[in-house]
Amino acid sequence: MHSSEPTLGEVFIANRAQLQRVAQKIVRTADLADEVLQDAYLKLADGAAVRDVRKPLGYCCQVVRNVAFDYHRHQSVEASYRTYCEDVELVSPPSNDAPERVLDGRQALAVIDRVLGALPARTRLAFELNRLSGMTQREIAARLGCSATLVNFMIKDADAALESCRYLVQGN
Numbered sequence: 001m002h003s004s005e006p007t008l009g010e011v012f013i014a015n016r017a018q019l020q021r022v023a024q025k026i027v028r029t030a031d032l033a034d035e036v037l038q039d040a041y042l043k044l045a046d047g048a049a050v051r052d053v054r055k056p057l058g059y060c061c062q063v064v065r066n067v068a069f070d071y072h073r074h075q076s077v078e079a080s081y082r083t084y085c086e087d088v089e090l091v092s093p094p095s096n097d098a099p100e101r102v103l104d105g106r107q108a109l110a111v112i113d114r115v116l117g118a119l120p121a122r123t124r125l126a127f128e129l130n131r132l133s134g135m136t137q138r139e140i141a142a143r144l145g146c147s148a149t150l151v152n153f154m155i156k157d158a159d160a161a162l163e164s165c166r167y168l169v170q171g172n
Contacts, residue, residue, distance in 0.1 A: 008044045011056040019064045026068035027075070031138055033068070035148045040067045042149070112165050119158055126151050127158035 012019065016037065023033035023040075040063045053059045116124050122144060129135045129143070130151075137155070141148040 006056065008053060008056050008060060009041070012041055012044055012060045015057055015060065019060060022061055022064050023068045026065065027071050031136055032071055032075070035137065035152070036064060036068045036071050038147065039149055040064045043067065108165070112162065115161050115165055116158065119161055122146075123154040123157050126154040130155050 006014070019037060019040070020030075020033050023036040024030060027033055027036055040060070043063055044060065116127070119127070126140050126144065129140045130137065135143075137148045137151040140151045144151065
C-alpha cells in the first residue's frame with residue numbers, strides 16, 4: 001500500500017457501522033457484535049503490516065464474517081451444553097434419592113470444585129460470574145478491568161478444565 005492509501009485499521013474504523021451490521025446479522029446481538037468487531041480489529045491490526053490488500057473494505061468484511069461465524073459456532077456449542085428451566089423454584093428434587101446417588105453427587109461436586117480451584121483466581125471468577133451469576137462477558141470484563149476477549153478465553157480455559165469432569169454426569 002502507498003502511504004496515501006488508508007490502512008486497514010483506518011478503513012475498519014471508517015466503516016465500523018457497516019461492519020457492525022455484518023457481525024450482528026450473524027451473531028444476533030449488539031453486545032456480541034461489538035466483541036466480534038473488537039476481535040476482528042485486533043486481527044487486522046496484528047497483520048496489517050504484512051498484507052497488500054487490493055480491496056480493504058471487502059477484506060475487513062470477510063475478517064468480521066469469519067470472526068462472527070467463529071463466535072456463532074462457539075455460542076451454538078455452548079448452548080447445547082446448557083439446560084434452561086423457566087421456573088427453577090418450582091422444580092423439586094426427587095424425594096427418594098438413593099444414598100449412593102446423593103454421595104455420587106457430592107463426590108462429583110467435590111471433583112468439580114477441585115478442578116475449578118486449580119484454575120487461576122481470575123479465570124475461576126470469570127467462569128463463576130458467567131455461568132452462575134449470568135453476567136455477560138462484557139460485564140465481567142468491566143468488573144475485572146480487562147478485555148471481553150480475555151474473559152472469553154478465561155471461560156474457554158475453565159470449560160476445557162471441566163471437560164475432565166464430564167464423565168461424572170454422563171450416567172445421570
